[in-house]
Amino acid sequence: MSTSNSFFNKVVRFMEIFLIGIFALLVFDVLFQVFSRYILKGSFSWTEELARFSLIWMSILGAAYLNAKREHLSMDFLYRKFSDTTKKKVSIIIEILIFLFALIVMVIGGFNLVYTTLHLGQLSGTLRIPLGYIYAILPFSGLLIMWFSIYHINKISKNQITD
Template identity: 90%
Template sequence: MKTSKTLFDRVVRFMEVFLIIIFALLVFDVLFQVFSRYVLQGSFTWTEELARFSLIWMSILGAAYLNAKREHLSMDFLYQKFSEKTKKKVSIVIEILVFLFALIVMVIGGSNLVYTTLHLGQLSGTLRIPLGYIYAILPFSGLLIMWFSVYHILKISKNQINV
């Protein structure tokens, strides 16, 4: 299990670095947009589209990252009232539901969206990037979430994660 922990940590660390890079790109892009609008008295149309795509990638990949860290949004008022044994069972059920959501909505649905947009040759308005490449973050993040859910289920089953 040590190698899976090391792999898990490396993937999470890579995601952290990648999310920081995307965020930095987003910040510089928006700053450049403001600079060009107010200092250069002209606006570049591609900056808005790049900011939108960066935000999409950061949000979707950030959701997978939060799932890995088990820091996603949750309401746990009722959960906190459960016994430790019940918490363990509920945590496993929650991870299974997250796995199924990621599989059905993000991987299958996202893959269909990527395939359709690539097949139809849809390009973004300004940057002329195939939209399938932009949407590819959906199935990719879905696969990550599925892997993280399986990892968490195994850890919960072995009492290696606090529930």
């Protein structure tokens, strides 16, 4: 196993553990919300906001994780009919398009969103967390997706990834 494969696998494993942690936080938060509402007969407003932010982070980072594993949603009926050389070319084009989307929408747009919300001093309603910190997962995940796309292009070029 090469050094890049080892580092890639460590990053993916860390993401798995982090996503499991976010999911566990989300489950406990919602369970506490239900417990407080029906047993304690009172509701804490921060539990709803924490659940929303956890879901945002889990969804966006989960998309990067699925990109790393190459398990994102795809419709491959036509793709499966291609020859191996055409599949290789199409796979590289797809990875380039994913890279460009991550760059333009997630990284550039995400950094703009983070900067704007931090500059304006926007805080979340109940937790009073700067919204820029919540939105920071967008450019971070975009950078991960870009790195994963470069990694996949390299592997596809060397015929180390097959579909």
